[in-house]
Amino acid sequence: MSKKQMSRRGLLKSSAAVGVTLATPTIFTSSAWAAGYTNEPKGKTVTLGFNVPQTGAYADEGADELRAYKLAVDHINGEGDGGMLSTFTSKALKGNGINGKKAVFVTGDTQTKSDAARASAKRMIEKDGAIMITGGSSSGVAIATQGLCQDAGVIFMAGLTHSNDTTGKDKRANGFRHFFNTEMSGAALGPVLKNAFGSQRTAYHLTADYTWGWSQEGSIKKYSEKIGWKTAAAVRTPLGAGDFSQYITPVLNSGADVLVLNHYGRDMVNSLTQAVQFGLRDKQVNGKDFAIVVPLYSRLMAQGAGENVKGIFGSTNWHWSLQDAGSKAFVKSFGKKYGFPPSQAAHTTYCQALLYADACQRAGTFRPSGVGAALEGFKFDGLGNGPTEYRASDHQCFKDVLVVKGKENPSSKFDVLEVVEVTPRAQVEYPATMLGGNLGPYNDGA
Amino acid sequence: MDAILLQVLNGLDKGGAYALIALGLTIIFGTLGVVNFAHGALFMLGAFCAVAVKSVLSLEKVTLDPTKTTAWGTPMEIRVPYIEAWFGDFGATVLDFSVPISIIIAIPVMLLIGVAMERGLIRFFYKRPHAEQILVTFGLAIVLQEIVKSQFGANPIPQPAPDLAKGMIDFGIMVGFDAGNIVYPAWRLIYFLFSIVIITAVFAFLQFTTFGMVVRAGMADRETVGLLGIDIDKRFTIVFGMAAVVAGLAGVMYTPILSPDYHMGMDFLVLSFVVVVVGGMGSLGGAVAAGFMLGILQSFASMNEVKTIIPGIDQIIIYLIAVIILLVRPRGLMGRKGVMEH
Numbered sequence: 001m002s003k004k005q006m007s008r009r010g011l012l013k014s015s016a017a018v019g020v021t022l023a024t025p026t027i028f029t030s031s032a033w034a035a036g037y038t039n040e041p042k043g044k045t046v047t048l049g050f051n052v053p054q055t056g057a058y059a060d061e062g063a064d065e066l067r068a069y070k071l072a073v074d075h076i077n078g079e080g081d082g083g084m085l086s087t088f089t090s091k092a093l094k095g096n097g098i099n100g101k102k103a104v105f106v107t108g109d110t111q112t113k114s115d116a117a118r119a120s121a122k123r124m125i126e127k128d129g130a131i132m133i134t135g136g137s138s139s140g141v142a143i144a145t146q147g148l149c150q151d152a153g154v155i156f157m158a159g160l161t162h163s164n165d166t167t168g169k170d171k172r173a174n175g176f177r178h179f180f181n182t183e184m185s186g187a188a189l190g191p192v193l194k195n196a197f198g199s200q201r202t203a204y205h206l207t208a209d210y211t212w213g214w215s216q217e218g219s220i221k222k223y224s225e226k227i228g229w230k231t232a233a234a235v236r237t238p239l240g241a242g243d244f245s246q247y248i249t250p251v252l253n254s255g256a257d258v259l260v261l262n263h264y265g266r267d268m269v270n271s272l273t274q275a276v277q278f279g280l281r282d283k284q285v286n287g288k289d290f291a292i293v294v295p296l297y298s299r300l301m302a303q304g305a306g307e308n309v310k311g312i313f314g315s316t317n318w319h320w321s322l323q324d325a326g327s328k329a330f331v332k333s334f335g336k337k338y339g340f341p342p343s344q345a346a347h348t349t350y351c352q353a354l355l356y357a358d359a360c361q362r363a364g365t366f367r368p369s370g371v372g373a374a375l376e377g378f379k380f381d382g383l384g385n386g387p388t389e390y391r392a393s394d395h396q397c398f399k400d401v402l403v404v405k406g407k408e409n410p411s412s413k414f415d416v417l418e419v420v421e422v423t424p425r426a427q428v429e430y431p432a433t434m435l436g437g438n439l440g441p442y443n444d445g446a
Numbered sequence: 447m448d449a450i451l452l453q454v455l456n457g458l459d460k461g462g463a464y465a466l467i468a469l470g471l472t473i474i475f476g477t478l479g480v481v482n483f484a485h486g487a488l489f490m491l492g493a494f495c496a497v498a499v500k501s502v503l504s505l506e507k508v509t510l511d512p513t514k515t516t517a518w519g520t521p522m523e524i525r526v527p528y529i530e531a532w533f534g535d536f537g538a539t540v541l542d543f544s545v546p547i548s549i550i551i552a553i554p555v556m557l558l559i560g561v562a563m564e565r566g567l568i569r570f571f572y573k574r575p576h577a578e579q580i581l582v583t584f585g586l587a588i589v590l591q592e593i594v595k596s597q598f599g600a601n602p603i604p605q606p607a608p609d610l611a612k613g614m615i616d617f618g619i620m621v622g623f624d625a626g627n628i629v630y631p632a633w634r635l636i637y638f639l640f641s642i643v644i645i646t647a648v649f650a651f652l653q654f655t656t657f658g659m660v661v662r663a664g665m666a667d668r669e670t671v672g673l674l675g676i677d678i679d680k681r682f683t684i685v686f687g688m689a690a691v692v693a694g695l696a697g698v699m700y701t702p703i704l705s706p707d708y709h710m711g712m713d714f715l716v717l718s719f720v721v722v723v724v725g726g727m728g729s730l731g732g733a734v735a736a737g738f739m740l741g742i743l744q745s746f747a748s749m750n751e752v753k754t755i756i757p758g759i760d761q762i763i764i765y766l767i768a769v770i771i772l773l774v775r776p777r778g779l780m781g782r783k784g785v786m787e788h
Binding site for chain 2: 246
């Protein structure tokens with residue numbers, strides 16, 4: 001009987017070969033990579049991947065993003081009333097899809113978790129043939145998904161992500177952001193806060209302990225100290241703390257006369273509600289009325305905080321009450337279809353879908369480097385934010401920023417914020433090198 | 447000193463919620479031997495009883511104003527709650543008191559939910575290992591929160607306290623401090639007092655009623671009580687319902703402090719389990735004492751002075767204390783010999 005024996009060297013070689021095979025990410029071996037660029041559309045349709053939070057704490061925001069994406073696809077394909085296509089200054093899109101192909105979509109659930117978002121994006125690229133990934137409601141998710149899209153060779157059109165890092169130290173050539181960032185919020189809020197509360201103020205920060213919170217705290221500190229404010233303390237709070245009372249009570253006797261809540265979502269609703277409960281909005285310190293600032297507002301979240309938002313300043317990317325032609329067209333289109341006005345998350349994702357489709361049309365290709373080149377330095381108007389530019393050096397949109405305030409006498413449950421100032425683009429612009437990072441080269445996936 | 451007193455008050459209202467949830471958990475464990483991971487969901491369901499009551503009371507009469515249109519071109523809706531349209535100021539007052547009114551509704555609703563949960567699912571797992579009980583009750587908690595999310599959405603829903611209880615109380619004056627030094631939200635003090643009342647009522651019920659005596663006997667020696675011809679299962683079903691009511695009421699009254707959302711139960715569940723373990727599995731007094739103790743310690747650990755010395759202590763203090771207590775007293779603060787030890 002013959003007996004096959006494997007040498008030690010042979011065993012090591014075989015193990016190494018098996019190891020390399022197993023370790024190779026399937027994204028590099030799947031059919032997605034077989035063409036000239038990742039998922040090059042061959043048929044009559046082109047598939048867009050909408051990666052939004054469908055479960056978890058931001059599910060309502062994700063649902064609004066998905067509504068906007070569906071509306072955008074309708075408009076790209078020539079259905080419905082056309083929405084902002086009629087006001088968009090670029091007239092490349094003709095309502096017959098993108099590059100003659102009908103736009104279809106697949107969806108993924110980010111669950112507002114980076115690993116889940118990457119898994120769903122990977123699934124849409126590998127299994128569903130998505131040519132582009134867009135959406136999301138968190139900076140952590142956006143940065144993680146952007147990295148995956150860069151490696152996979154598809155374009156990532158970020159959804160709601162406000163951290164500087166998305167188009168700063170973590171920027172990637174394949175990633176583009178329409179939403180504003182904490183640097184712009186700080187630059188817009190600074191002068192408004194000075195006008196409203198003066199320059200002799202002491203601020204106390206409560207900050208969500210993760211990438212976006214740190215970014216927000218840094219920007220607001222920078223611009224509030226520039227107008228003469230002092231910072232009494234900047235306290236990090238765990239994400240999802242629920243009851244913030246133990247962090248709010250030290251504020252009462254700290255000597256601070258401004259509380260800055262660097263919180264978003266549930267944390268913002270809870271910390272603001274509890275700060276108001278502790279009488280901070282009606283308190284007097286150092287002979288001045290105590291003030292609360294929420295640097296990033298979302299109408300959906302403001303509804304959750306109810307009457308507690310009254311009179312409280314913040315910033316937002318867009319608001320449905322704007323009266324420019326683009327905003328009116330979008331609100332009309334969205335409101336007719338769904339029965340209520342769109343949120344800023346819906347607006348930015350709708351814009352991203354249109355901007356991507358328009359860039360493909362102008363470039364005459366879906367190849368990421370071609371689409372990216374069409375987006376870089378692209379100047380446009382008519383999408384609700386006034387004249388806007390996709391800056392080539394960091395893939396960040398530059399446009400006016402809205403400073404808003406909680407409305408004292410809302411006329412409906414949607415009417416919770418009022419725009420107090422439209423800060424011009426020039427005031428919020430900064431050099432691309434300031435936030436660090438490197439775009440690197442485009443990856444077409446070939 | 448005033449900062450320390452403020453944190454004590456803070457810990458007491460937080461501890462009140464921990465104690466109420468842990469009390470129910472430990473009752474269920476002590477009587478039925480079930481590790482109920484769905485108990486946080488009962489707290490959340492209680493909170494949503496308040497949301498549901500407010501939604502019903504806020505049902506609106508909708509009329510269209512043809513002279514005004516929305517931004518999307520449909521006629522503007524004028525919405526007035528029926529209760530205000532029918533009863534005027536009295537209706538507005540009822541709406542204002544929706545949270546306290548919810549207590550009346552939450553008691554039978556939570557009792558029913560508790561009994562249904564025990565009869566429909568939990569009882570089939572009495573003799574199964576704790577790991578299986580944890581899996582099934584955790585799964586149930588997820589199902590319940592997803593149902594709530596599908597009905598009420600994912601965003602927090604504000605439930606304001608009645609106008610009468612919205613202000614601040616100058617607690618400092620009561621204990622000899624200068625006016626304005628220790629002011630605390632009225633509703634939080636009400637919550638603390640409410641938790642004391644409920645805890646006292648539960649203890650009194652178990653201590654001074656025949657029913658309570660049988661339940662306590664069952665907790666000590668279930669087999670012997672059964673041999674005496676007493677149907678302990680039936681009583682334990684009611685005990686489960688009672689624990690659900692306690693958790694539910696804790697949830698109802700907590701809504702003005704924390705706007706309810708579908709996930710709030712999970713946030714409290716882990717902490718409450720730590721409270722039960724620190725207090726001693728199956729010990730009612732232990733659960734209450736540990737609830738307040740951990741609430742106060744958590745508040746102190748969040749003070750800037752403490753965080754400067756040990757950064758991040760606020761996020762781990764409860765677990766650190768649990769480790770220390772279990773090292774020093776493996777059965778917890780007031781744990782009984784023989785419970786969870788076989």
